[in-house]
Amino acid sequence: MIVRVKDLVKRYGELTALDHLNLEIKEGEVFGLLGPNGSGKTTAINCILALLQFEKGEVQIFDQKMTPGSYQIKKDIGVVMQNVAVIPELSVYENIDYFCGLYTSDRATRKAQVEAAIEFVGLNDFVKFRPRKLSGGLLRRLNIACGIAHKPKLIILDEPTVAVDPQSRNNILEGIKKLNKDGATVIYTSHYMEEVELICSRIAIMDKGRVVAQGTKDELKNMIQIGEKIDIELLDRMCDSFEKELLAMPFVVDVLCDKQHIVIKTQQDSNGLNQVLNYFASRNVALGHVFSERPTLNDVFLEITGRELRDGNGNGKVE
Amino acid sequence: MWRIYQYRMKAHFRDWDNLFWGMLFPIILSTFFTMAFSNISSGDYFKTFPVALVIESESMYSDNFEDTLSSVQIGDSELFDVRVFDSVEKADGAMHDEAVDVVFIYGDSLEMRVKNDGMNQTVAKHFADQYVQSEAMYTHLFETNPEAIPTLSSFEFDASNYISDMNQQRGDVDPMLGYYYALIAMACLFGSFAGLKETSFIEANQSSTGARIQVSPVQKSRMYIGGLLSATTLQVFSVSLLLTYMTFVLKVDLGERFPALALATVVGASAGVALGAFVALVSKKNLKVKNAMLTAISMALSFFAGLMAHEIKYLIHEKAPIFSYVNPANLIADAYYALYYYPDYHRYWLNIAILVGLIIVMYSTVIIMARRRSYESI
Numbered sequence: 021m022i023v024r025v026k027d028l029v030k031r032y033g034e035l036t037a038l039d040h041l042n043l044e045i046k047e048g049e050v051f052g053l054l055g056p057n058g059s060g061k062t063t064a065i066n067c068i069l070a071l072l073q074f075e076k077g078e079v080q081i082f083d084q085k086m087t088p089g090s091y092q093i094k095k096d097i098g099v100v101m102q103n104v105a106v107i108p109e110l111s112v113y114e115n116i117d118y119f120c121g122l123y124t125s126d127r128a129t130r131k132a133q134v135e136a137a138i139e140f141v142g143l144n145d146f147v148k149f150r151p152r153k154l155s156g157g158l159l160r161r162l163n164i165a166c167g168i169a170h171k172p173k174l175i176i177l178d179e180p181t182v183a184v185d186p187q188s189r190n191n192i193l194e195g196i197k198k199l200n201k202d203g204a205t206v207i208y209t210s211h212y213m214e215e216v217e218l219i220c221s222r223i224a225i226m227d228k229g230r231v232v233a234q235g236t237k238d239e240l241k242n243m244i245q246i247g248e249k250i251d252i253e254l255l256d257r258m259c260d261s262f263e264k265e266l267l268a269m270p271f272v273v274d275v276l277c278d279k280q281h282i283v284i285k286t287q288q289d290s291n292g293l294n295q296v297l298n299y300f301a302s303r304n305v306a307l308g309h310v311f312s313e314r315p316t317l318n319d320v321f322l323e324i325t326g327r328e329l330r331d332g333n334g335n336g337k338v339e
Numbered sequence: 340m341w342r343i344y345q346y347r348m349k350a351h352f353r354d355w356d357n358l359f360w361g362m363l364f365p366i367i368l369s370t371f372f373t374m375a376f377s378n379i380s381s382g383d384y385f386k387t388f389p390v391a392l393v394i395e396s397e398s399m400y401s402d403n404f405e406d407t408l409s410s411v412q413i414g415d416s417e418l419f420d421v422r423v424f425d426s427v428e429k430a431d432g433a434m435h436d437e438a439v440d441v442v443f444i445y446g447d448s449l450e451m452r453v454k455n456d457g458m459n460q461t462v463a464k465h466f467a468d469q470y471v472q473s474e475a476m477y478t479h480l481f482e483t484n485p486e487a488i489p490t491l492s493s494f495e496f497d498a499s500n501y502i503s504d505m506n507q508q509r510g511d512v513d514p515m516l517g518y519y520y521a522l523i524a525m526a527c528l529f530g531s532f533a534g535l536k537e538t539s540f541i542e543a544n545q546s547s548t549g550a551r552i553q554v555s556p557v558q559k560s561r562m563y564i565g566g567l568l569s570a571t572t573l574q575v576f577s578v579s580l581l582l583t584y585m586t587f588v589l590k591v592d593l594g595e596r597f598p599a600l601a602l603a604t605v606v607g608a609s610a611g612v613a614l615g616a617f618v619a620l621v622s623k624k625n626l627k628v629k630n631a632m633l634t635a636i637s638m639a640l641s642f643f644a645g646l647m648a649h650e651i652k653y654l655i656h657e658k659a660p661i662f663s664y665v666n667p668a669n670l671i672a673d674a675y676y677a678l679y680y681y682p683d684y685h686r687y688w689l690n691i692a693i694l695v696g697l698i699i700v701m702y703s704t705v706i707i708m709a710r711r712r713s714y715e716s717i
Contacts, residue, residue, distance in 0.1 A: 032716060066550075066717055069553075069554045070713055071543050071550060071553055071554065071713055071714060071717060072713055072714055072715075072716070072717060073713045073714065073715055088553075088713045091556040091557075091558070092556070094554060094555060094556040095556045097554065099550075099551065099554045101547050101550055101551060103547035104547065105546075105547035105548045105550060105551040106548070107346075107350055107540075107548060109349070109350040109351075109353035109354050110346065110349065110350060110353075114346065114349070118346045119551060119555070121342050121343075121346075122552065122555035122556070122557045123555060123556060166551070167551070
């Protein structure tokens with residue numbers, strides 16, 4: 021086990037930020053911590069890294085207890101913080117060299133690592149630039165390069181794509197996949213479910229400092245009642261006349277109706293799409309577009325907590 | 340650690356805000372001082388001040404001393420307003436009531452009493468020292484070779500000469516030096532901004548770079564030593580640049596005791612950096628507030644050291660002497676002052692020793708506070 025978090029409790033006064041958190045992260049995984057703002061993801065990361073004191077519990081990394089003085093363990097960890105953590109007065113190259121130098125003392129090795137990191141994040145044309153001259157996306161890439169240049173075995177990325185344009189986001193996500201392919205175990209926190217679905221092999225969904233569900237994305241989606249979401253446009257009828265009938269069908273979990281647009285959520289393994297299409301055909305309803313999809317992690321979160329992942333709970337201070 | 344030091348130096352020399360306030364601002368201010376003080380002379384600065392004289396035994400020598408004391412001129416007026424008392428107690432009482440600044444008691448030897456330190460007391464002390472020295476020389480000549488000198492009664496002082504002689508090592512005295520010393524002290528204390536920056540850079544609860552550093556395998560102590568050493572180097576350089584500018588461009592005479600001046604500069608700059616690190620760790624406020632706090636603290640301490648009005652320094656010394664001994668700006672300014680005005684090093688070393696003590700106290704607090712290895716919140 022690369023990381024084991026056992027019964028972790030962290031409080032800020034009256035507020036319980038982590039409520040008996042348990043996590044196990046295996047070697048070679050891209051482990052996603054998904055949750056809305058304020059769910060305790062960053063607090064969990066800071067406790068795992070021994071930056072924050074906690075009231076109860078234990079953190080083990082590489083099968084050793086993690087403490088602030090665990091320098092041997094720290095040598096093999098790379099961290100990309102949520103906030104960009106670079107030195108504004110130093111150039112791109114100097115920043116990466118400075119932070120890489122905290123791990124790698126040999127000059128030749130470090131030079132090779134810095135150059136590889138620059139290549140990896142695609143900042144070759146900006147090595148002499150100061151951070152303030154970089155766009156938000158490039159700055160995020162520099163932030164990542166500073167965290168991973170020393171080739172760590174465990175990489176922790178805390179919301180690395182916040183406020184990043186789509187192109188840079190794709191580059192970052194592709195980069196994380198590559199780091200994992202090269203052998204690093206990755207812990208990735210985000211409140212963007214699409215990102216987590218895309219890159220993570222296992223996911224823990226957090227809410228109010230607890231893990232509310234954990235598993236692969238398929239395992240998570242199978243945990244809930246909904247198996248399929250069918251989105252249909254009615255061309256000549258309003259949907260409310262069908263709402264009650266549809267809800268009465270045994271395989272239908274929920275129906276959302278908005279004028280001529282209807283979303284029907286069906287149970288797992290119910291072959292719902294066929295049955296719904298047959299239903300509308302039997303009533304001579306002309307259909308526009310028909311779209312069917314598996315439930316998202318948002319649906320999983322919604323069913324478990326009763327709230328949307330992106331609701332936000334006004335509890336952002338915890339992060 | 341050397342690599343950390345090198346990179347931090349690079350970062351300091353590229354931080355224009357810090358360079359302006361730490362390096363350029365004191366130079367600009369010293370230039371304004373020179374422009375403002377250019378038409379003020381020694382005569383304008385030294386005003387007539389009251390002294391008490393008690394003659395314990397009348398003699399030719401005592402008459403001569405009284406005549407000399409009364410005749411010392413500064414500009415067009417007398418330097419001493421001499422008030423003769425028939426007893427030491429009455430003279431002391433007058434000094435206690437602040438009717439006089441100094442009491443001279445002329446008996447078998449010349450004794451001088453003061454209640455407080457200050458410019459007037461310093462002037463009086465140097466007058467007394469020089470008088471005693473000259474009187475001894477004349478007496479010796481009178482006894483051994485009376486023909487060699489006319490008479491002791493012709494022994495006269497010229498105020499401008501003896502003010503010039505106050506410091507036995509150089510020629511002219513610049514009466515405005517006190518302001519320059521306070522300015523140098525202020526420049527030293529501006530090192531607190533670099534100290535604050537270094538500390539904030541390292542601490543995880545104060546910056547995101549701090550968090551990145553704390554999760555690295557480098558010991559905090561190494562980061563602190565590398566960072567604060569770079570801040571001190573920068574500040575020593577900044578103050579040295581100011582001293583060079585004042586000496587060679589503004590022609591301010593700071594004396595010739597270069598090793599002692601250099602030591603005062605290093606200790607002063609170190610005190611400034613230590614103050615910044617101390618405030619950074621003791622205060623829970625954010626970086627902007629801490630910067631504002633340090634600006635206020637540096638300016639206030641410099642004010643009490645006489646930056647805006649030199650008399651403040653003496654007022655503080657008189658009314659709150661302990662504060663003048665714990666005010667690093669005052670200690671720095673006074674170390675330079677002592678080097679210039681005093682032939683011996685007693686007062687200089689006292690200031691340096693207290694400053695070193697303050698630095699030890701501040702850094703001890705920093706070590707205690709920084710030793711915590713994880714945080715309540717970030």
